Amino acid sequence: MAFVTRREGCPLPQVETWIFDLDNTLYPASCHLFDQVQARMNLFIATRLGLTADQAAELRRRYFREHGTTLRGLMTVDAIDPHEFLAFVHEIELAGVPPDPALVAALARLPGRKIVHTNGSVRHAERLLDHLGIGDAFTGIIDIVAAGFEPKPALDGYRELLRRHAVTPRTALMVEDMARNLVPAARLGMTTAWLRNSLDWASEGAEEEHIHHVVDDLAGFLAAAVPPPEPRS
Numbered sequence: 001m002a003f004v005t006r007r008e009g010c011p012l013p014q015v016e017t018w019i020f021d022l023d024n025t026l027y028p029a030s031c032h033l034f035d036q037v038q039a040r041m042n043l044f045i046a047t048r049l050g051l052t053a054d055q056a057a058e059l060r061r062r063y064f065r066e067h068g069t070t071l072r073g074l075m076t077v078d079a080i081d082p083h084e085f086l087a088f089v090h091e092i093e094l095a096g097v098p099p100d101p102a103l104v105a106a107l108a109r110l111p112g113r114k115i116v117h118t119n120g121s122v123r124h125a126e127r128l129l130d131h132l133g134i135g136d137a138f139t140g141i142i143d144i145v146a147a148g149f150e151p152k153p154a155l156d157g158y159r160e161l162l163r164r165h166a167v168t169p170r171t172a173l174m175v176e177d178m179a180r181n182l183v184p185a186a187r188l189g190m191t192t193a194w195l196r197n198s199l200d201w202a203s204e205g206a207e208e209e210h211i212h213h214v215v216d217d218l219a220g221f222l223a224a225a226v227p228p229p230e231p232r233s
Contacts, residue, residue, distance in 0.1 A: 015191070015225070016171040018110055019161065021152075022118040022125050024177040025218070026132060027097045029197040036092040041070055044088050049078060069119055069151040071144065082149050090124040094131045106222035107137040115140045117161055117174070119151045140165050152181040158188060175218065179205040186210035193221065 020026055023034055038060065046056035063073025074080035107114060114137050116125050122143045129135040142164065144150075147157030161167060169189030176182050182192040183205065193213040205211075215221045 014171055015173045016112040017165070017167045017173075018112060018114045019117050019167075019172060019174040019185075019190070020114065021174075021176040021178070021181065021195075022116050022120060022128060024197060024199070024202070025175060025195050026103070026116075026128070026134070027100070029177065029199055029202075031097050033092065033094070033097060037089050040089040040092065044085060045070075045074070048080065068154065069144070072149060072151055075149060082145075086121040086124070086144070090121060090127075094127065097128070097131060099133060100219065102219035102223070104133050104137075106219045106226075107134055109226050110222060111226065113140070113165070114138045115142065115161065115165055115167075117142045117152070117157065119144050121145065152176075152178070153184050155184045158184045162188065175215065175221075178202050179208070179211060183208075183210045186212070 023037075027033065038057075041060050042053060042056045045051060045059055046053055049056070049059070051059065059073075060070045063070045063077070067073035067076060071080075071082055071085055074085060075082055116129070116138055118125050118141065120143060122141050122145070125141045125143060126135065129138060142157060142161040144157075146160055146164070147154070148160075150156045152158075162169065169185075172185075173191040173193060174182060174185040175193045175195055176185075177195045177197055177199075179194045179202065182194060186192050187210070191212050192210060193215050194211045195215045195218055213221070
């Protein structure tokens with residue numbers, strides 16, 4: 001089954017704006033792409049702050065817990081240039097991310113606009129979208145820079161998305177792999193879909209009322225949202 005509806009929200013055929021998280025959402029978490037990002041974070045922290053590899057990894061985890069992202073912690077505590085950090089950590093190899101023809105087809109058939117909302121950078125998003133062959137499907141990207149370096153689930157980025165792209169929340173649907181990042185979307189009036197995965201930290205808050213749909217297969221969920229036209233007789 002592609003998805004389970006938890007609660008009645010905006011009927012999927014009425015969605016005018018489709019909002020997608022990027023990492024571990026538009027490609028599977030099983031690609032372990034974020035492992036590369038974390039390794040680059042550790043290297044950056046160790047080099048810039050003069051720490052051992054173990055110390056850098058622990059600081060990365062602590063800043064993530066305490067500040068929402070490692071970057072926010074580095075900016076707040078260590079006065080690190082966020083643009084330098086983002087450029088460094090996103091220089092990763094994408095060969096391990098396979099093509100997904102079903103997702104390409106499902107996105108192409110969706111009516112309305114498609115927007116990416118990511119805690120990464122625009123450049124990182126554009127590289128991945130182009131690699132996946134879906135760059136042309138999206139009309140906009142809201143990244144951590146546009147959100148004033150306030151990571152999801154801070155409300156500022158969601159409001160900036162609504163403002164910049166003139167999104168009407170009641171006709172918008174947001175797909176995320178991190179359940180807690182759907183709290184602001186639901187509060188603003190969007191329909192939400194949590195893309196379930198095996199990562200423990202991704203399921204925090206998954207049993208709450210702000211989750212309208214639980215998704216196991218993104219392409220299948222999107223395909224079911226817009227059934228194919230009836231064949232001509």
